[in-house]
Amino acid sequence: xxxxxxxxxxxxxxxxxxxxxxxxxxxxxxxxxxxxxxxxxxxxxxxxxxxxxxxxxxxxxxxxxxxxxxxxxxxxxxxxxxxxxxxxxxxxxxxxxxxxxxxxxxxxxxxxxxxxxxxxxxxxxxxxxxxxxxxxxxxxxxxxxxxxxxxxxxxxxxxxxxxxxxxxxxxxxxxxxxxxxxxxxxxxxxxxxxxxxxxxxxxxxxxxxxxxxxxxxxxxxxxxxxxxxxxxxxxxxxxxxxxxxxxxxxxxxxxxxxxxxxxxxxxxxxxxxxxxxxxxxxxxxxxxxxxxxxxxxxxxxxxxxxxxxxxxxxxxxxxxxxxxxxxxxxxxxxxxxxxxxxxxxxxxxxxxxxxxxxxxxxxxxxxxxxxxxxxxxxxxxxxxxxxxxxxxxxxxxxxxxxxxxxxxxxxxxxxxxxxxxxxxxxxxxxxxxxxxxxxxxxxxxxxxxxxxxxxxxxxxxxxxxxxxxxxxxxxxxxxxxxxxxxxxxxxxxxxxxxx
Amino acid sequence: xxxxxxxxxxxxxxxxxxxxxxxxxxxxxxxxxxxxxxxxxxxxxxxxxxxxxxxxxxxxxxxxxxxxxxxxxxxxxxxxxxxxxxxxxxxxxxxxxxxxxxxxxxxxxxxxxxxxxxxxxxxxxxxxxxxxxxxxxxxxxxxxxxxxxxxxxxxxxxxxxxxxxxxxxxxxxxxxxxxxxxxxxxxxxxxxxxxxxxxxxxxxxxxxxxxxxxxxxxxxxxxxxxxxxxxxxxxxxxxxxxxxxxxxxxxxxxxxxxxxxxxxxxxxxxxxxxxxxxxxxxxxxxxxxxxxxxxxxxxxxxxxxxxxxxxxxxxxxxxxxxxxxxxxxxxxxxxxxxxxxxxxxxxxxxxxxxxxxxxxxxxxxxxxxxxxxxxxxxxxxxxxxxxxxxxxxxxxxxxxxxxxxxxxxxxxxxxxxxxxxxxxxxxxxxxxxxxxxxxxxxxxxxxxxxxxxxxxxxxxxxxxxxxxxxxxxxxxxxxxxxxxxxxxxxxxxxxxxxx
Numbered sequence: 001x002x003x004x005x006x007x008x009x010x011x012x013x014x015x016x017x018x019x020x021x022x023x024x025x026x027x028x029x030x031x032x033x034x035x036x037x038x039x040x041x042x043x044x045x046x047x048x049x050x051x052x053x054x055x056x057x058x059x060x061x062x063x064x065x066x067x068x069x070x071x072x073x074x075x076x077x078x079x080x081x082x083x084x085x086x087x088x089x090x091x092x093x094x095x096x097x098x099x100x101x102x103x104x105x106x107x108x109x110x111x112x113x114x115x116x117x118x119x120x121x122x123x124x125x126x127x128x129x130x131x132x133x134x135x136x137x138x139x140x141x142x143x144x145x146x147x148x149x150x151x152x153x154x155x156x157x158x159x160x161x162x163x164x165x166x167x168x169x170x171x172x173x174x175x176x177x178x179x180x181x182x183x184x185x186x187x188x189x190x191x192x193x194x195x196x197x198x199x200x201x202x203x204x205x206x207x208x209x210x211x212x213x214x215x216x217x218x219x220x221x222x223x224x225x226x227x228x229x230x231x232x233x234x235x236x237x238x239x240x241x242x243x244x245x246x247x248x249x250x251x252x253x254x255x256x257x258x259x260x261x262x263x264x265x266x267x268x269x270x271x272x273x274x275x276x277x278x279x280x281x282x283x284x285x286x287x288x289x290x291x292x293x294x295x296x297x298x299x300x301x302x303x304x305x306x307x308x309x310x311x312x313x314x315x316x317x318x319x320x321x322x323x324x325x326x327x328x329x330x331x332x333x334x335x336x337x338x339x340x341x342x343x344x345x346x347x348x349x350x351x352x353x354x355x356x357x358x359x360x361x362x363x364x365x366x367x368x369x370x371x372x373x374x375x376x377x378x379x380x381x382x383x384x385x386x387x388x389x390x391x392x393x394x395x396x397x398x399x400x401x402x403x404x405x406x407x408x409x410x411x412x413x414x415x416x417x418x419x420x421x422x423x424x425x426x427x428x429x430x431x432x433x434x435x436x437x438x439x440x441x442x443x444x445x446x447x448x449x450x451x452x453x454x455x456x457x458x459x460x461x462x463x464x465x466x467x468x469x470x471x472x473x474x475x476x477x478x479x480x481x482x483x484x485x486x487x488x489x490x491x492x493x494x495x496x497x498x499x
Numbered sequence: 500x501x502x503x504x505x506x507x508x509x510x511x512x513x514x515x516x517x518x519x520x521x522x523x524x525x526x527x528x529x530x531x532x533x534x535x536x537x538x539x540x541x542x543x544x545x546x547x548x549x550x551x552x553x554x555x556x557x558x559x560x561x562x563x564x565x566x567x568x569x570x571x572x573x574x575x576x577x578x579x580x581x582x583x584x585x586x587x588x589x590x591x592x593x594x595x596x597x598x599x600x601x602x603x604x605x606x607x608x609x610x611x612x613x614x615x616x617x618x619x620x621x622x623x624x625x626x627x628x629x630x631x632x633x634x635x636x637x638x639x640x641x642x643x644x645x646x647x648x649x650x651x652x653x654x655x656x657x658x659x660x661x662x663x664x665x666x667x668x669x670x671x672x673x674x675x676x677x678x679x680x681x682x683x684x685x686x687x688x689x690x691x692x693x694x695x696x697x698x699x700x701x702x703x704x705x706x707x708x709x710x711x712x713x714x715x716x717x718x719x720x721x722x723x724x725x726x727x728x729x730x731x732x733x734x735x736x737x738x739x740x741x742x743x744x745x746x747x748x749x750x751x752x753x754x755x756x757x758x759x760x761x762x763x764x765x766x767x768x769x770x771x772x773x774x775x776x777x778x779x780x781x782x783x784x785x786x787x788x789x790x791x792x793x794x795x796x797x798x799x800x801x802x803x804x805x806x807x808x809x810x811x812x813x814x815x816x817x818x819x820x821x822x823x824x825x826x827x828x829x830x831x832x833x834x835x836x837x838x839x840x841x842x843x844x845x846x847x848x849x850x851x852x853x854x855x856x857x858x859x860x861x862x863x864x865x866x867x868x869x870x871x872x873x874x875x876x877x878x879x880x881x882x883x884x885x886x887x888x889x890x891x892x893x894x895x896x897x898x899x900x901x902x903x904x905x906x907x908x909x910x911x912x913x914x915x916x917x918x919x920x921x922x923x924x925x926x927x928x929x930x931x932x933x934x935x936x937x938x939x940x941x942x943x944x945x946x947x948x949x950x951x952x953x954x955x956x957x958x959x960x961x962x963x964x965x966x967x968x969x970x971x972x973x974x975x976x977x978x979x980x981x982x983x984x985x986x987x988x989x990x991x992x993x994x995x996x997x998x
Contacts, residue, residue, distance in 0.1 A: 313937045401762070
């Protein structure tokens, strides 16, 4: 009997059928899967089994079975939302440390190979990538393949996929899967000179249908409806809602779904699995967590590099500083790199090689994240609800400050409270306090009295981890190096939880 | 005949008189100056002549004359407001590069001497300092002298100055004057365990009267009504208005007057000569300039140091970065230093020695400021008035971005526009563009076509100045080092103004 790993891909093909579908069943449960045209002659049905054992299938007169065997190696199944975090379907830990190579599949075979080598040697376990080619500064080359064939009038015929393109795309997704990297696939984007950003809503739904039928059985697929959705001006908010609902309904595996913004975070809906946010004010993660009650990924906070655009010329320190701030606020962040090159091969668009200083630091961050686990942000230093609470008045200085804050114009108050918000989060066994760009020579912290704790000091740039205090509890003065990029990491040895 | 330099201090004393005043006249102009008790036996009148030649004075039966001779050396007269900038009364340039030593006069003679030596070897030409002693972390020592004697009930008797204190204070002001340093004298503040922050309004006015009569003839006096005025909870806004009006009316020399805030910049009034602001969002200088139509000094944006408080643990780079940002937005900024020391002698409070890395960089900034002159900020990258204008729609991408910005909640829009605001300013002969923490490897700039210009690249940390382009005009691609802290400085050689 044919064997397929749990979370692997089983494919069935039939010649010439239209509107072909197949039913997969095990232990009385049946799942109907719709097919798609995979080449000029054949229709295919793809299925990702999520339970071990024998699966039976039937498609018209055709029937058969296969044996679903345990998942192995880097196959932990699709990533699922788990509260404010993620995990693999098999229960393994998954903390997204993504990178950005929008148009890597639209490059030459040599460059694609180099990109995959770079990814293999990187810490990244998610990649933001486009289906459609990209037209933007440093992105002026035409791809070899396009998703659709053209009509006689020169416009795209979304009902006629270019099979070579789709095979090329999914081969990229497969290779990412082998590397343990999630393909965060961006379905629409505005950087376009070919007309893909101007598909009608009807055309868009036909294209989507094909994407879902062809790609959703890949365990490492994530759906990103758009990059900078506000700039895809051919689509209304209703269109986006339609698209999100369609994917949510038709992708039976429930892959993560998000929408990336330029200015305004996509509204809360029932099909969003997480926030995919462009914003450099990464401490706002705490606010978005509250607002959306979902995991928050800062998918764009600026890129390490030296190009002329401010979104692409952060120092390596600034990027990794934003990354630690995000993580210490209970969120996740995505890397990107934009170093100027005469040949215009910039990682963020085309892949190739990584040159930045932050990559190694992302590996250090990832190591810590996988060690310490999921984090929940701890309340701010100023806990007064200035919108709704009376001002505390016992301590006259505090009362005067609170009054002064209350008297600020709303936007200044919000900005002030954001600045004052410390980047501290915890779980039962850990507390992580990222000190950001502040440079204290020491910091007093409060630990529970009824426990025993270890304190380590991490340097996010030097990637060092130094024991500071062992077997302590209560009020502790932690000696610090007095420089930027320092983390105080508390570990519970015994006693009271750090939550 | 006795000689007094223009802007020097002429003092007249008489024994035992109360409510003593003197009239100084020259060429038909008469100025009446009120006296103050200077010691147990004598009343004094102090006068700063602002015109050369013979001055006659008369005080009751007493009369005489003195010759006002030209000012020399570091004596350029009092600093005056000049639009959005300052200058000395004799027309010489004055660009404030201040520092902060709140309680330096309340320290031991040895420490005071060391502070003055440090100041002499520093670039600073203004110092923020308190009249009253200071009670705060790292500021726990009692001074030897207090401004007033006490009543029998142990409260301060503001009508009985401690002459030794005032002689001590003004000796500090005199020494600063010899060094060419303005004494930005803070009249009230909240960090108090002795009761000075709780004087009644009536008592405050008596104290002020004495300050004005005794100190206003010093050319290097500035009046700062308060440090963190919102925290001096014994005073209402009406009280502050009274105080400001009193100084403005009674200080015949028109020394600069400001009020330093903790959260909310002091409201616009007709007696403020400039804004004295505590805020770390230094790009807001552009907004405050518009709002107040006055010079803006960021008198507190955080201090270089490593203490436990976030306002006192900036890296040297962060502080000088804020300083250049401020200057490139048409404002001025004040230095401060808070490095932890076991002996609790921190520069920001007590003076002593300077340890930081930013001081040398402030000297570099000052050198450039005095070379290039007064700067006016140039409009932002996004010039749309989102509150009031229709959205431009010719370029669909711009229109989509503008719409997305319009759809942001007000506070996010304000924050976004602040982030997007470049730090660029100019005068007829210069344009200064500070690139902040961005790291471009090049930048395209537009110069007038009808002129010839030189472009230099400054590194604010390395304090270097490198010729980049000579004899250019129009659109120029400036090669840059791709690191933080870079300034593009354009100088007009001939032709069209850079304003």
